[in-house]
Amino acid sequence: MASEQDNITTSVIKPTSGWQFIDFKELRDYRDLFFFLVWRNIKVMYAQTILGFSWALINPFIQIVIFSIIFGKIAKLNTDGIPYVLFSTVAIIPWTYMSSSMTASSQSLVTGKSMLGKIYFPRLIFPLTAVLSNLVAFSISMLLVVGVMVYYQIAPTWNLLLFPYLLILMVSIPASVGMWLSALAIRFRDVKFAMPFIIQMLIYSAPILYSASSIPDKYRMLYSLNPIVGVIEGYRACLLGTPIPWVYIMLSTLTAIVMVITGAMYFKRMERIFVDVI
């Protein structure tokens, strides 16, 4: 859209139509703003709280305690021989990140609507900001994982090398869901009410509280199309040193790529009407 000419940037504004993909050059031009918005989200996340960033530990900790009692002690779910606390901790931490990012990201345009109508910057920054700023809470809550691993004396293995890849895969899920749902939410506010329900469904759709091995073989392929399955099972293998479930990870990657591409395209298509239907 823009070209350099006599050191003056020329830009053209005209009706947009049809399908477009992300304008990466533009995103790069706005990287300072992107940085400050992420930083703002992080700064205000726990503003005026007594416990501050400790909440990033307390929330998952309480969940782990409750799930360990209900599903570990009372229901005695099959965990492939892993102690339930360990089993659930490595899953709940990434799950907490994904669920809270999805919720924040899907509402990002609606909460930012006052800014949306007053200034232009790539709208994609809205859902992505929510996803990236939540990573701080995720890193803090990883301390819980480390603590539990030390307690159960789990030694790190070479599987840990998979961690960066799983991190990217994990971030891409709320990012793609956020792109889809934030664009949808600006037109239909129903998303806000459906979100808690969706999150609740998703926690049972992935092997967070139970093991993926308890799913019957014939449904296994269908089941692992859910990208959360690959992330959770991947983290388990990565952190606990169990065999890496390549099939899950591959299929999850595939789904995640499809979701990111379609999400970005849908977002870009809807982008032009955001301000008009707000």
Place this chain on the structure above:
Amino acid sequence: MSNRKLAIKVEGIGKRYRIGLKEEAHENLVSALVDIIKSPLKNYRKYRSLYDFRDMEDYDSNENSEDILWALKDISFEVEQGEVLGIIGMNGAGKSTLLKILSRITPPTVGKIQINGRVSSLLEVGTGFHPELTGRENVFLNGTILGMRKKEVDQKFDEIVEFSGIEKFLDTPVKRYSSGMRVRLAFAVAAHLDPEILIIDEVLAVGDAEFQRKCLNKMQDVGQAGRTVLFVSHNMPAVTRMCERVILLNAGRVMIDGTAHDVVSAYLRGNQGSSAQRVWEEPDDAPGREIARLLAVRVRDVNNNITDSIDIRKPVSIEFEFEVLKSGHVLMPMFSLWNDEGVKVLMSVDLDKTWRKRPRPVGKYACSATIPGNFLAEGLFLVNVALWATTPTPVKQFSAREVVAFQVIDSMDGTSARGDWGGNMISATRPLLDWSTRFEPCNNDGVIGIGAKESVK
């Protein structure tokens, strides 16, 4: 910049909105319940249709219809580099939509705009300010939101802080600021934007008057430094002072494009839907109660012409017509005058001896009050009118706010209260006062004597 180049070229811009259709009213509980069940599908169609124009691709054949509104249509103009262009028009004329399209907030439906240069748009001050962050943090956040790089904010930081005058509170969360302080900080950031093209909406309407002036001056500097400025405002004195050229929008189209003076005075004369007269033709729409109802309000000049542009030296009359529907009540008409800073300049009650304390029979009345010349200051005045029935107990019959408006214009020929002073004269009134000077000549050739001699001639 030897030869003037184009900064902005707007070609045939149009923007279409689909406004929601009226909701159906329910007559009974059952129909309301049925509607709740049927509504999801209806709502879906409704919210979907807000941006769906597929059924009307051929836009030329579709003028404004029941639910289609062309907020802008066939807008074309060019702005040269370094030009300061004002955009004026009544509410709903499409000014804000035009600015939103130029700032890329919303795309046009048709047309094309070419912009040469880096654009900063200021449709609001303090966009993105977060109450939990400190002043310092908000400067960086707001600066980058307005399109500055972090490096630029770093460089200008001290200047911004000095301009805002709130050094002491820089590390206090903005939520503890007074609203005035917040505006000052936000303005300070905005005033230090350094784009090639600056787009400003009616943002100067906030903040205290003194600080507003400081910002206006700063922005004038911006204009003079060879920068292109697009400026939307209702503040006609500011528009005339800052802009060489002005565009008048009306109902989404360019009405006049010309020199600031010509366009502003045409706007104030009100060739289209004058602001100097308001008539209620439909009794249902008119303000009023059982005893009396408002019919019309007008602003007249000394020759009894309806006008919204008054010479500061000439009197102006506020006239309002009302109809008494029930006889036997004592009525008290009154009006008040507000300036564009929201200051109530005066309030006046009908003192006409004929009807004072006398019950009025049914009929139409027109009362009028004349404000003398050389009394009001220069600028825009808004008129509120009200009517009270005073017997047996006071009951307000109508109270209509900002029904008509007029502009007081001060010439510079030296015969008004302005004298030979060409600068700002901010005050609510500008009376022509009797000035006198007592002069005592000084005989020794002191400094005072020389000064005095000069002032004598």
